[in-house]
Amino acid sequence: MEKKKSPNPWFGIRSDLSPRRQTFLTLASFCLPLLLWISVSYLPFIWHPDVKLQISADRVGVTTVFIAGDRVSKEYFPTFAKAVRSENMETRKARKLDQAKSGSKRDNLKKLRHLAPLAIANGWLESDERQDDEKIFEIWKGLAEGTLISSAVVLSEENLAVVQDNWQTLSAASSKYDPKRFPTEALLKLIPQGIPSNPVYLPAPHEVLGAGWRDFTTEPENNMPTMWERYRHSLSVVFWGFAYSCLLGIPLAILCGSFDFFSKLHEPFVDFFRYMPAPTFSVLFVAFLGTADAPKIMLVFVGTFFQLVLVVANTTRMLEKSLLEAAQTLGANRRQLLGRVIIPGVLPKLYNDLRILLGWAWTWLVIAELIGEKTGLTGFIDTQGTRYNFDRVFPIIILIGLTGFFTDRLLLALRNPLFPWTEEARNSPKGVLAKIFLWFGDPSTYLGQPKS
Template sequence: MNSTTESKNRREAWFSIAKPLNKQRATLLSTLSFLLPLIVWCLISYTPFLWHPDVKLDLGGVFGSTVYTSGDHVRKGYLPDLVASTQAQNLEILKQKATGEARSSKRGNLKIIRRLSDILVVNEVIAAEEQDSDSAVYAGWGLVANNPNILRKRPLTPENIAIVRENWAELAAQSTHFEKTKLPTQPLLNLLPQGRPANPVFLPAPHEVILTGIHDWRAEPTGDKPSMLGRYLTSLRTVFLGFLIAAAIAVPIGVVAGTYDVFAKLFEPFWDFFRYMPAPAFGTLLVAILGAHQSPKVALVFIGTFPHLLLMLTKTVRMVDTPLLEAAQTLGAKGNGLLTRVVVPASLPSIYNDLRIALGWAWTWLVIAELIGVKAGLTEIIDTQGVRRNFDRVYPVIILIGITGFMTDQALAYLKTKLFPWQSNEG
């Protein structure tokens, strides 16, 4: 076999029309379908020259009436303006000192001293629990002024090192250890804003999402706020209760409507009309009827799921093979016996698939449902932290919902192979 034939055979093995891939290739591609988005996310997060439109500040600053603190994001093109504004403030301070007009409150100088605290913690100059200790931060200024190389993980710019040394000379002239009463009355120079290239705030890096998600999951509940596990269980209850109520009603109606035209004409027109009504529009009404807590949320999941499930089930039952029905009738089946012994068994595998699809719909209604009335469950985290732009806390919740829905569907798909082994090769 020549190389051209081998190449053609390999290509056909991957791209054969209407033929499934072998198990190894299918598994490889299924794995890649999850890995590729993660790889792209990592590339744009950790490769500096690819895409970092923001700067995450290690040192904040003031621009006009806006105060930026450590950890804030600013656009890359805006950072030079922020630095220039701080430099202008420092020039004004130096001019005032030269003319003897400079005056500052000790409280203002204390604020400047505290701005170095995050840098000191990140570089392990002081411990995290000492971050709010003015004495520890004050001592950190002296350490950095005398040996800037201790800032290995997050170094200061040369200009900021010069500012630290100049400020420390004024501080040490009063006292080498922190005493609030001995802070200088002359204004200290402001540290210049500096930071690192960063993703926009709405797309935190993968490691930030993972670490924050682990922290939030392990965090103990405070006050009347539930733990993350408690929120998770609340959301599960909302989804599955709404879905199970919808399924319990839709399955029998869908079976009889798909079998008997009289019931089809009675039920389908209204629910075909109702499914075009946006379920969230009923939110206020549901709260008025059922209260503000769990019940209206379950009801909204039901309203969002039931009409579509009913119509889908009706169509599924209606697609039972006509020759099968004719053969059963020839053998004497009729009336309710035809329904229970032929139509239902023949439809069950497809009904099972419809229920799997409907459960997926139920998950999509979760976030909207949990926002009506009193916010609850996982959605409260998404809503409150999203408003605060803490997206490193939002993404773990979204991913958790996705994983739960996906794993539930995969478990149901596996269960189908046990319930309906003659159809185990179908989706």
């Protein structure tokens, strides 16, 4: 009876996991951070150091104004609510003593409008009607008389009592909104209400998804570029900057890795220059290339070119000397060594180097698009970040990450079909894509030559 072959251990040194375990861990690498984000966002007992205001109020003698949607710390929120309650207590005391405070129509209208965010959340008002006093007046009436029930933002019992109290004052002056008969007697203030929240820089997943969907499906105002146009612009900056870097850097790197003459002539300066922070040259690039895309492409080029030369030169030096010696024994000259031995020999590893360097090009994009005229995805990130609209920033950051990740996965999938002579390609399962590439790469397919 044959013994069952035990699977490779989870923590075997230099041993590959089974395909099923590899897939499981790959999914886990994405799911674990996502679950952490979801937990921090939706479980109220995890972190949530702030309170997101659903209803706010103004305070006497305080210049700082909070509106619905703003965040305040958990420690400060009770102080904020207590201050508003104290002002309401003074107003009630004055009424009991028949010394009702005389305010102004303007102050009372502001108190009336503090209910607008709740009305918008419940669909009773449109977002552009937050100053429609006539409609807001009717909403106060509906809440006070019980014909309107708040569901999206539940009105607390304390605030419902404030609404009913204020409605008595409002309806005594007029049952319908009339600016001329609007009361001047001071109304009570709504008590601040809020829900536990994380800081503004960590929006919840549903907020990020909603904001991203709106940004990519809504036509921007003031003739600003759409998100898809910004995305195409960012792709072009990365592509051309990295393409020029490869076009000039790869030949130089192979020469440096093959000939000590070129290595000693170029690599010392390249090694010196790579320590200079590329963004410091942005002013120079703008000065002689203008403010359009040229300085951005140049920055991506400078950010990747010098690293590329050193990395690819080192990869070229790692080619086994036995291959060169065997070719020389067979009579190969320098040109043949370079074209038929060195370049084919280093291509698979050079391909891997370029995958890594392409990731560096994406990191330089964020700086490149901010020099000169702010454009592309990074220009949008910068604008929304300064306005604290982080729910609109996160989708772009995720998009850049996904673009880089799937580009790398695609390049990885193409590696074995492109270099079928490598050991990895020979030992890997041949999928449909690999078979197509091998079919096109086999001369016997279209020349009628027998396979060797």
